[in-house]
Amino acid sequence: MTRQELLDRRALARQLSLAGRASVADVLSEADSNFKTEKPAVRIGVTGPPGAGKSTLIARLAASRLQHGERVGVLAIDPTSPLSQGSILGDRIRMDEIADDPNLYIRSMPSRHAHDGMADNITGMLAVLESHNFDNIFLETVGIGQADYSVRTLVDTVILVVVPESGDTVQAMKAGVMEMADVYVVNKADRPGAKRTVTDIQSVLALKENNPGGWRPRVLQTSSEDGDVLLLDQAITDHLNWRRDNVDLLAHRRDQARYNVEMLLNRRVGELLADAEPAQLDRPISDIYADLVGRL
Amino acid sequence: MSLQGKRILIAKPGLDGHDVGAKIITLALRDHGADVIYTGIRKSPDYIARTAVDEDVDAVGLSVLSGSHQEMLVATLDQMKAMDAADIKVFIGGTIPPDDHAALVAAGAAGIFTSEMNLEDTIARLEVALA
Ligand code: B12
Ligand SMILES: Nc1nc2c(ncn2[C@@H]2O[C@H](COP(=O)(O)OP(=O)(O)OP(=O)(O)O)[C@@H](O)[C@H]2O)c(=O)[nH]1
Numbered sequence: 248m249t250r251q252e253l254l255d256r257r258a259l260a261r262q263l264s265l266a267g268r269a270s271v272a273d274v275l276s277e278a279d280s281n282f283k284t285e286k287p288a289v290r291i292g293v294t295g296p297p298g299a300g301k302s303t304l305i306a307r308l309a310a311s312r313l314q315h316g317e318r319v320g321v322l323a324i325d326p327t328s329p330l331s332q333g334s335i336l337g338d339r340i341r342m343d344e345i346a347d348d349p350n351l352y353i354r355s356m357p358s359r360h361a362h363d364g365m366a367d368n369i370t371g372m373l374a375v376l377e378s379h380n381f382d383n384i385f386l387e388t389v390g391i392g393q394a395d396y397s398v399r400t401l402v403d404t405v406i407l408v409v410v411p412e413s414g415d416t417v418q419a420m421k422a423g424v425m426e427m428a429d430v431y432v433v434n435k436a437d438r439p440g441a442k443r444t445v446t447d448i449q450s451v452l453a454l455k456e457n458n459p460g461g462w463r464p465r466v467l468q469t470s471s472e473d474g475d476v477l478l479l480d481q482a483i484t485d486h487l488n489w490r491r492d493n494v495d496l497l498a499h500r501r502d503q504a505r506y507n508v509e510m511l512l513n514r515r516v517g518e519l520l521a522d523a524e525p526a527q528l529d530r531p532i533s534d535i536y537a538d539l540v541g542r543l
Numbered sequence: 544m545s546l547q548g549k550r551i552l553i554a555k556p557g558l559d560g561h562d563v564g565a566k567i568i569t570l571a572l573r574d575h576g577a578d579v580i581y582t583g584i585r586k587s588p589d590y591i592a593r594t595a596v597d598e599d600v601d602a603v604g605l606s607v608l609s610g611s612h613q614e615m616l617v618a619t620l621d622q623m624k625a626m627d628a629a630d631i632k633v634f635i636g637g638t639i640p641p642d643d644h645a646a647l648v649a650a651g652a653a654g655i656f657t658s659e660m661n662l663e664d665t666i667a668r669l670e671v672a673l674a
């Protein structure tokens with residue numbers, strides 16, 4: 248089994264840097280790249296508002312998998328400053344308890360031009376990770392608002408982490424990320440109001456029509472104060488099992504292709520707009536638009 | 544000049560809890576465009592070296608105010624060598640008496656920074672060193 252081979256951390260780290268830094272032109276010239284995957288990893292996306300406890304929770308989910316001898320990769324994204332283009336990458340310090348496990352690899356990335364909770368070239372970076380035979384890949388998004396749900400397209404299971412008192416049933420009914428999760432986690436359940444938040448989310452989910460055989464999202468509470476994450480692990484396993492028999496993989500791949508092309512176009516448009524002579528922007532919007540489309 | 548695209552690990556090795564300087568440097572680097580990973584306090588040289596490798600950083604900055612700068616620098620450099628990462632530059636800053644600078648440089652420090660230096664100069668020197 249390749250998995251028993253020691254992870255070449257330095258090589259992996261450098262490949263990820265290259266993939267992360269690739270320009271639009273680089274990505275296009277190396278498209279359908281040389282990173283081959285023998286066995287796709289299980290991809291688990293963890294999303295939710297800033298500070299909800301995503302990184303802390305990933306550490307606990309990773310720990311239980313490492314104990315079973317599985318290889319775990321974590322790709323954790325933090326926001327790029329719109330002012331300096333710099334960033335503070337602070338997710339991995341929540342994972343210190345497991346940091347010395349040889350089967351764990353954590354990589355922090357800045358979001359750079361992406362505004363959807365992801366990072367530039369996220370697809371390429373996931374492909375690099377996968378080529379190193381990980382059993383599991385956790386993808387932590389930037390702390391998100393209500394409308395960032397690209398992670399859905401990139402992973403098998405989406406966990407949405409919220410905290411107690413994140414609003415009432417009206418928030419839970421709103422469109423966007425609240426519709427996208429496979430498992431809802433009310434974290435910081437040691438704080439007051441967790442039960443109430445669970446009930447609010449559950450009651451809204453119960454109102455939704457459910458296709459027979461469709462996945463019924465789970466709603467759970469967790470707290471870093473208490474022992475295990477068994478229930479959450481079980482919910483993830485159940486979802487993955489359900490998914491194996493029910494998800495249209497071709498449609499999922501097409502969604503990914505759509506996403507990749509859209510992101511590259513977004514970046515290219517951003518580059519063109521940044522390079523535009525300021526006076527060009529004084530023209531009517533329809534002219535600017537036509538000019539831009541012409542230069543794409 | 545700018546640090547855009549540079550990945551820098553700021554780390555506090557050993558039992559030293561003085562973290563104000565490390566945080567100031569972390570924020571200043573971010574504000575000059577760097578992607579900065581900050582470890583928090585009380586990290587072992589082994590942890591720091593491994594993080595530097597996994598994060599593929601361009602540089603490591605150790606912040607030491609406890610007086611154990613020489614031990615911590617040497618231990619970190621040794622671990623990095625063992626992980627085949629001797630090419631990553633290691634800077635050190637904090638409470639470091641002038642008499643100790645030569646020994647740090649001899650051991651492999653890529654630069655030494657103390658509270659007597661102003662912050663803009665510190666950043667400018669790092670920009671040059673990492674250009
Ligand atoms: C504030 C302070 C404290 C605070 C710390 C609060 C905190 N969370 O940081 C408290 C009160 C908790 C404290 C406690 C102690 N302290 Co104290 N403390 C200081 C003091 C007065 C200022 C340190 C400071 O914050 N400076 C401001 C920052 C911005 O400066 P800086 O850290 O030097 O960083 C700048 C540069 O050095 C550089 N830099 C720093 N790191 C890096 C890294 C890189 C990569 C780069 C490029 C640059 C860089 O850039 C920064 C910005 O310009 C110093 C004395 C002094 N004047 O330095 C003593 C001092 C550091 N403490 C000292 C001691 C002994 C202690 C205690 C052991 C006291 C005790 N007996 O209990 C404890 C130990 C605490 C612990 N767990 O480690 C001694 C250390 C002696 C030594 N080095 O041999 C000092 C030097 C005082 C002295 N003269 O005796 N301390
Ligand atoms: N009380 C309590 N605090 C928690 C819990 N889980 C995490 N925290 C704390 O919440 C803070 C944020 O935790 P993180 O894991 O960094 O949260 P995050 O969602 O990854 O944050 P960002 O990546 O910045 O969006 C830290 O101080 C954690 O220690 C919990 O269950 N209960």
Ligand SMILES: [Mg+2]
Binds near residue numbers: 301302303337338387
């Ligand atoms: Mg986080």
